Amino acid sequence: MGSPVSIRDVATRAKVSVGTVSNVLNRPEVVAPATRDRVMGAIEELGFVRNDAARQLRSGTPRAIGLVVLDVGNPFFTDVARGVEDTASEAGHAVILCNSDGSSQRESRHVELLAEQRVHGVLITPVDTDLAAVRRLRDRGMSVVLLDHPTADPGLCAVAVDDRAGGEQAVTHLLAEGYERIVMVNGPSHVHQARQRHEGAVDAVRKSGRDSGVLEELKVPALNVVSGQRAAEQLLARSVRPDAVFCANDLLALGLLQVLVRAGVRVPEDIAIVGYDDIDFAAAAAVPLTSVRQPRQLIGRTAAELVIAETMTPGEHEHQHVLFAPELVVRESSRRVQRSRRRPR
Amino acid sequence: MGSPVSIRDVATRAKVSVGTVSNVLNRPEVVAPATRDRVMGAIEELGFVRNDAARQLRSGTPRAIGLVVLDVGNPFFTDVARGVEDTASEAGHAVILCNSDGSSQRESRHVELLAEQRVHGVLITPVDTDLAAVRRLRDRGMSVVLLDHPTADPGLCAVAVDDRAGGEQAVTHLLAEGYERIVMVNGPSHVHQARQRHEGAVDAVRKSGRDSGVLEELKVPALNVVSGQRAAEQLLARSVRPDAVFCANDLLALGLLQVLVRAGVRVPEDIAIVGYDDIDFAAAAAVPLTSVRQPRQLIGRTAAELVIAETMTPGEHEHQHVLFAPELVVRESSRRVQRSRRRPR
DNA sequence: GGCCTGCGTTAAATCGTTTCACCCCCGACC
DNA sequence: GGTCGGGGGTGAAACGATTTAACGCAGGCC
Numbered sequence: 106m107g108s109p110v111s112i113r114d115v116a117t118r119a120k121v122s123v124g125t126v127s128n129v130l131n132r133p134e135v136v137a138p139a140t141r142d143r144v145m146g147a148i149e150e151l152g153f154v155r156n157d158a159a160r161q162l163r164s165g166t167p168r169a170i171g172l173v174v175l176d177v178g179n180p181f182f183t184d185v186a187r188g189v190e191d192t193a194s195e196a197g198h199a200v201i202l203c204n205s206d207g208s209s210q211r212e213s214r215h216v217e218l219l220a221e222q223r224v225h226g227v228l229i230t231p232v233d234t235d236l237a238a239v240r241r242l243r244d245r246g247m248s249v250v251l252l253d254h255p256t257a258d259p260g261l262c263a264v265a266v267d268d269r270a271g272g273e274q275a276v277t278h279l280l281a282e283g284y285e286r287i288v289m290v291n292g293p294s295h296v297h298q299a300r301q302r303h304e305g306a307v308d309a310v311r312k313s314g315r316d317s318g319v320l321e322e323l324k325v326p327a328l329n330v331v332s333g334q335r336a337a338e339q340l341l342a343r344s345v346r347p348d349a350v351f352c353a354n355d356l357l358a359l360g361l362l363q364v365l366v367r368a369g370v371r372v373p374e375d376i377a378i379v380g381y382d383d384i385d386f387a388a389a390a391a392v393p394l395t396s397v398r399q400p401r402q403l404i405g406r407t408a409a410e411l412v413i414a415e416t417m418t419p420g421e422h423e424h425q426h427v428l429f430a431p432e433l434v435v436r437e438s439s440r441r442v443q444r445s446r447r448r449p450r
Numbered sequence: 451m452g453s454p455v456s457i458r459d460v461a462t463r464a465k466v467s468v469g470t471v472s473n474v475l476n477r478p479e480v481v482a483p484a485t486r487d488r489v490m491g492a493i494e495e496l497g498f499v500r501n502d503a504a505r506q507l508r509s510g511t512p513r514a515i516g517l518v519v520l521d522v523g524n525p526f527f528t529d530v531a532r533g534v535e536d537t538a539s540e541a542g543h544a545v546i547l548c549n550s551d552g553s554s555q556r557e558s559r560h561v562e563l564l565a566e567q568r569v570h571g572v573l574i575t576p577v578d579t580d581l582a583a584v585r586r587l588r589d590r591g592m593s594v595v596l597l598d599h600p601t602a603d604p605g606l607c608a609v610a611v612d613d614r615a616g617g618e619q620a621v622t623h624l625l626a627e628g629y630e631r632i633v634m635v636n637g638p639s640h641v642h643q644a645r646q647r648h649e650g651a652v653d654a655v656r657k658s659g660r661d662s663g664v665l666e667e668l669k670v671p672a673l674n675v676v677s678g679q680r681a682a683e684q685l686l687a688r689s690v691r692p693d694a695v696f697c698a699n700d701l702l703a704l705g706l707l708q709v710l711v712r713a714g715v716r717v718p719e720d721i722a723i724v725g726y727d728d729i730d731f732a733a734a735a736a737v738p739l740t741s742v743r744q745p746r747q748l749i750g751r752t753a754a755e756l757v758i759a760e761t762m763t764p765g766e767h768e769h770q771h772v773l774f775a776p777e778l779v780v781r782e783s784s785r786r787v788q789r790s791r792r793r794p795r
Numbered sequence: 796g797g798c799c800t801g802c803g804t805t806a807a808a809t810c811g812t813t814t815c816a817c818c819c820c821c822g823a824c825c
Numbered sequence: 826g827g828t829c830g831g832g833g834g835t836g837a838a839a840c841g842a843t844t845t846a847a848c849g850c851a852g853g854c855c
Contacts, residue, residue, distance in 0.1 A: 122835045157566040158503040159811035162840050177528050199563050202547035204535050218544050221502045330734045363734050389675045389708050391736030467805045504841035507810045
């Protein structure tokens with residue numbers, strides 16, 4: 106019935122010592138087939154389940170990794186989480202998912218909890234750029250991988266995507282398609298992704314030899330759907346509208362697109378749109394969205410692999426800064442060609 | 451430096467016994483203020499962090515709860531997860547998030563892991579209706595709460611939303627608006643939510659006194675965006691199209707809406723659409739989507755509270771089956787009134 | 796002055812595993 | 826025939842906290 110069936114109960118049941126049971130569990134090859142079967146039988150009959158707490162206490166090897174994300178509501182992060190989860194569970198690790206929701210208070214509470222759990226390592230998208238919480242973790246001997254947050258600190262692993270290159274790709278594409286009044290709807294500049302993507306956009310203009318006036322930055326308070334809607338309203342109110350908009354992420358782009366379409370603006374004929382992240386909803390929008398794809402699951406997988414590798418070979422581990430390349434996915438929202446639209450019937 | 455600073459190190463440092471340190475941590479009121487401060491100081495200086503494994507081993511009280519969801523990619527589940535996470539972290543519990551992805555193999559692997567972790571309890575959206583995995587957990591003395599999966603089993607807690615009522619609301623609304631050729635795009639019938647929502651839809655037709663022919667069921671293999679797109683293509687190919695579509699969830703509705711809009715079908719003038727779940731993207735769609743709202747975060751919070759309560763008062767706990775009422779949110783995609791649409795300029 | 800009472804503290808037992816040193820038996824080898 | 830070696834086991838220590846019984850000490854009471 107109750108769970109309190111310990112390795113000792115199994116031992117008595119199988120008429121062996123606890124050491125032998127432990128061996129069956131961890132090094133089956135060293136125990137004679139006959140006894141092994143007996144022990145396995147006892148385990149089965151009693152419904153024995155290892156107690157991981159005791160295990161970890163003795164062996165010192167935890168079986169969980171922590172993941173702290175900025176916003177579980179953003180599909181970008183859920184995809185990263187999925188990648189982490191896949192890799193971790195293949196390695197037999199549990200994933201403890203925490204949502205900091207952009208609050209450093211919540212972040213530190215979660216980090217504290219993870220420290221007490223003595224997790225294998227922590228994957229974190231830090232709220233603050235000062236990385237105070239991250240350093241605290243590392244000082245306690247925990248391995249940490251920064252997610253989507255580049256750093257120069259050689260004492261940390263990091264997995265990120267080249268945001269500057271992504272911004273450049275997006276705007277280069279728009280320029281090549283012939284758009285000449287581009288607005289970048291961007292998040293607050295304390296968000297490093299926002300800053301980087303904008304710098305890339307500026308690079309693109311410079312490299313193309315155009316006047317820097319072809320690109321304008323419109324800042325919004327957050328990288329979400331609502332902010333995108335607000336931005337669209339602002340643009341609609343202008344006497345001279347842009348012919349293309351580059352949004353710092355897809356949530357912004359979706360909000361923007363919705364309001365524009367409802368106002369009768371044709372996309373891309375009147376205004377082209379490019380998003381960022383290429384979340385699944387981007388392809389399913391009213392007008393399929395051109396977007397800069399980040400290898401989301403791969404980011405998660407890689408980060409998980411790094412943190413697992415680091416704790417496998419403590420000491421000799423080389424901290425790595427992995428930087429993936431983004432990839433522009435061109436869809437209908439930014440094609441210059443006039444397309445004949447099907448009409449009902 | 452390294453993390454291996456134990457309660458014993460703190461004790462020597464503060465010149466007290468380990469018992470006293472433990473008291474400072476757990477029952478601060480019984481220890482004299484002077485010593486308490488001394489101990490706290492030592493903890494601070496040494497950067498001591500409790501080892502939860504040892505704690506749990508001795509006290510038998512775990513500090514984590516498990517959450518197994520069907521699909522982390524679905525915003526519905528991430529919102530539920532957020533609710534769980536909020537409540538759990540207020541109670542000082544960690545949440546171990548697992549994604550079964552609809553595979554019972556993955557599900558049982560995760561359940562096994564959670565059992566070894568001796569989690570406080572498990573919140574699970576079961577893959578199979580036979581609940582084999584769930585029963586195994588309970589037999590091991592673990593408290594379980596079923597999420598979004600009604601059950602008659604009095605030995606389990608369950609938190610769900612009345613899907614039948616939701617289906618009825620949706621179709622009653624469509625009928626009231628005057629739609630008379632309704633197609634319900636539904637998931638496979640082994641998914642109980644799909645079945646229930648359809649039954650509710652049938653109820654609505656019956657109660658309205660209409661002919662049962664006004665409602666047709668179109669089954670698709672999965673409750674996701676792609677299936678919605680496929681369904682739309684099928685409907686477009688028909689010579690006689692429905693005047694309204696009720697989708698078993700919002701992902702289907704978004705896929706459907708996208709394809710219809712691109713084909714030039716006007717929503718709701720030509721075809722009205724009602725979705726289910728009211729995920730945030732529903733309100734931000736090309737045409738804001740009427741949808742049946744489920745209290746997603748509340749589901750998560752309630753489930754977490756139940757599982758925590760159950761383990762606080764073992765034995766005397768009354769298993770509860772909480773059933774929330776869904777709420778229809780009417781937006782533009784299903785309004786009968788002809789609306790004048792704004793045109794640019 | 797002995798004794799009881801409380802308070803603060805200590806020492807030891809305990810939780811369920813893993814690990815390691817050691818034991819026993821039996822065949823092989825010199 | 827004694828010793829070596831090794832396969833197959835055993836048993837106890839250790840992990841780091843919690844918990845509880847016991848203990849020392851100061852003050853108050855009779």
